[in-house]
Amino acid sequence: MENRAHIRVEGLNVHFGSEHVLKDISLSIPDRKITAIIGPSGCGKTTLLRSFNRLIDSSEGVRVSGRVMVDDENILDARAEVTHIRRKMGLLLQRPYPLPMSIYDNVAYGPRIHGIRDRRRLDEIVERFLSKASLWDEVRQRLSQPASVLSLGQQQRLCLARGLAVEPEIILGDEPTSALDPQSSQRIEQTFTELKSDYTIVIVTHILRQARRLADHVIFLYLGELIEQGPAWDFFNNPKQPMTREYIKGLIS
Amino acid sequence: MKRLKLFPISRRAKDLLAGKLMLLLTILAALLVLLMVAGLYLKSRPVLASQPLAELLFSTKWRPFRGQFGFFPFIMGTLWVTGVAVLIAVPLCLLTAIYLSEYAPARVREWVKPLIDILAGIPSVVFGVWGMLVVVPFIKDSVAPFFKVFSTGYSILAGGIVLAIMIFPVIIHVALEVFRAVPQEVREASLAVGATRWQTVKHVVLRKALPGVAAAIVLGIARAFGETMAVLMVVGNVAKVPGNVLDPAYPLPALIANNYGEMLSIPLYDSALMLAALILLLVILLFNLLSRAVLARVERSIR
Structure with a gap:
């Protein structure tokens, strides 16, 4: 892999109260690839993802140490500007959570927050990113309707468009298809593969098959520890750790 | 055997009774507002009869x-x-x-x-x-x-x-x-x-x-x-x-x-x-x- 790393994690430790959730994690996430973080539930996948955009800050009683370097900036630095960091990363949650406003306003929300007021520019942004999330054709006639009229799958693509609209470099997905029907999941996966030429994509998933289908790079966590990471082909066909081998075979869950 | 047969009946009777009783209480509580309005209206009829309603409501005297x-x-x-x-x-x-x-x-x-x-x-x-x-x-x-x-x-x-x-x-x-x-x-x-x-x-x-x-x-x-x-x-x-x-x-x-x-x-x-x-x-x-x-x-x- 000659690819440069987009996110580099060095000695990351996360405690919730007395619980040691992430133990001395060091890893790197390649630029413009899809990286899958896998592992059984409760292993710290989501926590790792949320430490990338510091949403972890809002958890009660959390302590974080180590470094997370994004474009050579340590985002865990107390002086780092949180809104600026988050803007660099679009986030997709397990279930779609559209904001309580119209479809148009959902996509325009981020740009407006960052000071874009010009109606024509907003129109253009909304169309561009709804198209990127392959939702434009389905909603172009009803942009002013509340986002809650859309189906779950459409809502998730709307959330993707909302995240893309602030022009991030990274897309974070926390099991982004787990609440969707197979067809909608497939559309999201397809959109991801289309997007990876422009974005670094990191998804958390507990579905091994999804990781096989999508990932270029895999990170395997178990009980808060990093067990193995590497290019997807090597990981699935030639795992180095016995634990990885067992997990892939489905012996650990 | 007999006990087994009797028991469910009394249980159902209790259930029925409890349901009816609670319904009654609910109706009473809901009626209370109406009863109050009616009572107050009856009591205020003399003054309502003494002068027009508009004057009662909008006069400052x-x-x-x-x-x-x-x-x-x-x-x-x-x-x-x-x-x-x-x-x-x-x-x-x-x-x-x-x-x-x-x-x-x-x-x-x-x-x-x-x-x-x-x-x-x-x-x-x-x-x-x-x-x-x-x-x-x-x-x-x-x-x-x-x-x-x-x-x-x-x-x-x-x-x-x-x-x-x-x-x-x-x-x-x-x-x-x-x-x-x-x-x-x-x-x-x-x-x-x-x-x-x-x-x-x-x-x-x-x-x-x-x-x-x-x-x-x-x-x-x-x-x-x-x-x-x-x-x-x-x-x-x-x-x-x-x-x-x-x-x-x-x-x-x-x-x-x-x-x-x-x-x-x-x-x-x-x-x-x-x-x-x-x-x-x-x-x-x-x-x-x-x-x-x-x-x-x-x-x-x-x-």
Whole structure:
């Protein structure tokens, strides 16, 4: 892999109260690839993802140490500007959570927050990113309707468009298809593969098959520890750790 | 065998009985409002017959000895005091609830919540006394001179301030619950695109919580309308239409509480007081219906 790393994690430790959730994690996430973080539930996948955009800050009683370097900036630095960091990363949650406003306003929300007021520019942004999330054709006639009229799958693509609209470099997905029907999941996966030429994509998933289908790079966590990471082909066909081998075979869950 | 067969029957009978009994109680409770309206109406018929309704409602002449009962000063008194209380209470309560829900660490929230709830349990006489000892002199010596007017301190403003503090706990408590019920993920969706916490509160949390916030305010206002004791002690009780918030006023509940049982030798007076109670009841009923309609619309627009 000659690819440069987009996110580099060095000695990351996360405690919730007395619980040691992430133990001395060091890893790197390649630029413009899809990286899958896998592992059984409760292993710290989501926590790792949320430490990338510091949403972890809002958890009660959390302590974080180590470094997370994004474009050579340590985002865990107390002086780092949180809104600026988050803007660099679009986030997709397990279930779609559209904001309580119209479809148009959902996509325009981020740009407006960052000071874009010009109606024509907003129109253009909304169309561009709804198209990127392959939702434009389905909603172009009803942009002013509340986002809650859309189906779950459409809502998730709307959330993707909302995240893309602030022009991030990274897309974070926390099991982004787990609440969707197979067809909608497939559309999201397809959109991801289309997007990876422009974005670094990191998804958390507990579905091994999804990781096989999508990932270029895999990170395997178990009980808060990093067990193995590497290019997807090597990981699935030639795992180095016995634990990885067992997990892939489905012996650990 | 026999026992087994008997047992289910008695169980079902009990169930049936309990269901019917509770239905009866529910009907009775629901009827109570209607019964009260009917009772008050019957009692106020003499004064209603003595002069036209429009005059009763909109005349400013309150001269019981001449048989003139104009309720306009009292209705305005009620509306003014309630209005001032709501104007003071709503912004303060919302900001407090927002702080507790969105900014305060869990430990602070768990400490402050019961303290605010205790406020709700303080007897209204205590608020009244506090108003007389603190708020009234403050208005007399500081607020009124500042605006270069004279006021005894016993005024709408005093009533409004005392009343506002009395409705704090209801509004804060309900608003806080409503804010906490907004899913964390909706906040995260907003934070994740780089919004600050305040932007998130303004554009997302408040919007999502709007119907609940409206309900919290409605509850507060409903309580404010009827609150009698504390207001009566600081509001001055002068039967004139107030011109500004430093004027005294005479809200409907105070009118009833001050005079019932004392001035009943005057003809029609007791009937007039019953009419006052009826008006108060109808105002609250009307307000409830109106706010329900508004709430339903708000909820539809938010979906």
